[in-house]
Amino acid sequence: MNNQKNSMLPIAIIGLVLLVALVGGWFWYSSTATVSNRNTTANRTPDAGKLNEQKIIYEKGSPGANPPNLLGAPNATVTVEEFADFQCGTCAVKHPIAKEIIATYGSRIKFIFRSYPLTQIHDKAYDAAVAAEAAGMQGKYWDMQNQLFTNQASWMTKDPVAFRGILEEYAKKIGLDIEKFKTDMAGLPAKTRVDLDMQRGRSIRVSSTPTFFINGKPLDLSQMTVEGMKQAIDAELQKTPQ
Amino acid sequence: METTEQNSIPKLPLLASLLALGGLADAIYLTIHHYTTEPVPCGEAFDCGAVLTSSYAEINGIPLAVFGAIAYFTAFSLAILTVFGNRLMWRIFGLQVVAMGLFSIYLIYVQAFVLKAFCQFCLISAGITFTLLIIALISKFWRAK
Numbered sequence: 330m331n332n333q334k335n336s337m338l339p340i341a342i343i344g345l346v347l348l349v350a351l352v353g354g355w356f357w358y359s360s361t362a363t364v365s366n367r368n369t370t371a372n373r374t375p376d377a378g379k380l381n382e383q384k385i386i387y388e389k390g391s392p393g394a395n396p397p398n399l400l401g402a403p404n405a406t407v408t409v410e411e412f413a414d415f416q417c418g419t420c421a422v423k424h425p426i427a428k429e430i431i432a433t434y435g436s437r438i439k440f441i442f443r444s445y446p447l448t449q450i451h452d453k454a455y456d457a458a459v460a461a462e463a464a465g466m467q468g469k470y471w472d473m474q475n476q477l478f479t480n481q482a483s484w485m486t487k488d489p490v491a492f493r494g495i496l497e498e499y500a501k502k503i504g505l506d507i508e509k510f511k512t513d514m515a516g517l518p519a520k521t522r523v524d525l526d527m528q529r530g531r532s533i534r535v536s537s538t539p540t541f542f543i544n545g546k547p548l549d550l551s552q553m554t555v556e557g558m559k560q561a562i563d564a565e566l567q568k569t570p571q
Numbered sequence: 572m573e574t575t576e577q578n579s580i581p582k583l584p585l586l587a588s589l590l591a592l593g594g595l596a597d598a599i600y601l602t603i604h605h606y607t608t609e610p611v612p613c614g615e616a617f618d619c620g621a622v623l624t625s626s627y628a629e630i631n632g633i634p635l636a637v638f639g640a641i642a643y644f645t646a647f648s649l650a651i652l653t654v655f656g657n658r659l660m661w662r663i664f665g666l667q668v669v670a671m672g673l674f675s676i677y678l679i680y681v682q683a684f685v686l687k688a689f690c691q692f693c694l695i696s697a698g699i700t701f702t703l704l705i706i707a708l709i710s711k712f713w714r715a716k
Contacts, residue, residue, distance in 0.1 A: 339655040343648045350595060350644065358603045418686035419621045450618055450688075485687050537621065550605075550623075551632065 386533055387545035393443055393529030394462075394522035398470050402436040406569040407562055409438050412445040412530045413539040415457035415477045416485065420539045423553055424478040427541075430558050438562060442474065443526035445538050453484070453492045456514075458523040460496045463513035464505055465522075472503040581654050583710045584661060587703055588650035594643035594699040601636035601692055618688035627681050635678075639696060642671055646703060665707040672704040 411427060413420040431440050444461065446454030457477050464473030476499040477484075484495045500510045513519050530540075541548040543561045552561055605623065613619035622628065628635055649664035675697040682689050 336655070339651045339657075342651050346592070346595075346647060347644065350599060350640070354599045354603065357599070358606065416687070417618070417621050418688055422686075447618070450616070482684075537618075551629070 383534075383547060384545040387542060390533035391525070391529040391531075394525040397441045397443065397526075398461075398465060398474075400431050400440040400442075400471065401434065401438045403439055405437060405439040407434075407438045407565045408441065408542075408544055409558075409562065410441040410443065410542040411539055412443050412526075412535045412541075414445055414447050414451060414454045415461070415474075415481070416451035416454035417447065417538045418481070421478045421481040423539050424475075426553065426555050426558065428475075429555050430562070433555075433559070434562060437566065443529060444523050445527060445530040445535055445540070446523070447538060453487075453489055455523065456489065456492060456496070458526075459514055459519045460499075460510075462519035462522045463510050464500065464503065466513045466519065467505050467509060469503050469505055473499060476503060583706050584650040584653035584664070587664065587706045588647050588654060590699050590702055590706075591643045591647035591650060594696055594703075595640055595647060597692055597696050597699070598636045598639035598643055601696075602634055602640055605634040605636055613690065616689070617691050618686075619690040619692070621686055621688035622682055622690035622693060627678075627686065642667070643699075646671070661707075661710065665711065668700065668703045668707050671700045675700045 409430065413423075427440070427442075430438075434440075444458035446458045448455050461470055461473045461477060464470055480499070484492055487495060496514070497507060497510070500507055533542075539553070541553060541558070543558070544565050546561070548558065548561060551557060601623070605628070630638070646664060646667055649660045649667065652660040653664065678693060679697055682693065
């Protein structure tokens with residue numbers, strides 16, 4: 330009898346822990362979800378109230394660099410706006426996804442890329458963003474953006490001084506006038522554009538990179554895939570007459 | 572010596588079960604934050620968003636934290652069964668924490684070299700896993716003596 334009791338005790342403890350984990354987890358989830366106005370459906374998209382609030386914040390945000398770095402059609406009804414940090418690994422991982430979306434939708438969307446360097450944790454992110462803007466002054470913003478993301482692993486660990494040299498290498502590779510590139514890197518206009526984009530990011534509460542907005546709605550983490558983004562863009566395209 | 576071994580072995584599974592509970596709580600916390608999409612509080616030196624929203628944070632749409640919770644619950648159960656005398660469970664526990672340790676090394680590699688960003692909750696989990704592994708190794712070493 331005592332033995333039987335002894336063999337049941339660990340099972341009872343395990344069962345109790347499982348029960349506490351499931352019930353406690355559920356209550357914890359419910360309370361957190363209530364605070365964040367989570368939608369009760371399974372697709373993890375925020376509810377209408379929260380989306381509206383985010384859309385208002387988005388529309389009232391600082392304008393950012395003008396004109397923005399834009400691909401697609403400036404008058405398209407669907408705007409995809411990305412905030413990214415060139416030194417953020419996830420941003421580099423999501424770069425091919427953004428490229429595929431741009432290639433797929435072409436002039437049906439307006440794709441805006443804004444730099445949002447997380448300067449407290451990434452020592453070269455700001456310089457990288459300025460370099461892209463300096464390249465943009467010679468019409469090669471997207472070439473530099475692509476160089477920075479696709480070669481991120483090779484410059485990530487370099488010191489900021491060595492990184493300057495790498496930026497000049499990329500500038501040569503994409504056919505920039507090096508002297509002008511260096512002057513633009515040092516000048517105020519490129520930095521101001523980066524600062525304006527950062528200001529816009531802060532004003533619309535960008536808290537992590539990358540952040541994608543589709544017509545003002547921030548994408549859920551799970552939607553940052555080609556399929557997820559297509560679904561969100563298609564939903565917006567269907568709302569407006571072509 | 573025989574007496575020392577008899578007394579010390581159950582202490583290690585008991586310690587392991589408590590640690591596994593800590594790991595379970597950490598994994599549940601990350602799972603909840605994943606599903607509510609609320610950002611986790613993150614220290615200055617960390618970039619939790621980059622880690623927890625990366626493509627490495629999910630397997631077929633299921634967050635890694637769910638697998639972590641299952642692994643810690645299993646480790647807890649095995650350790651508790653050992654505390655109550657089922658020594659076979661301790662061997663299975665040893666094998667499991669070796670697998671968990673290897674996977675943790677892979678996740679640390681991803682954070683350090685692929686994402687170049689760390690998340691403290693992921694590092695806490697890795698720390699718990701490595702401690703469980705050390706406990707299993709100490710236990711093995713002790714028994715070998």
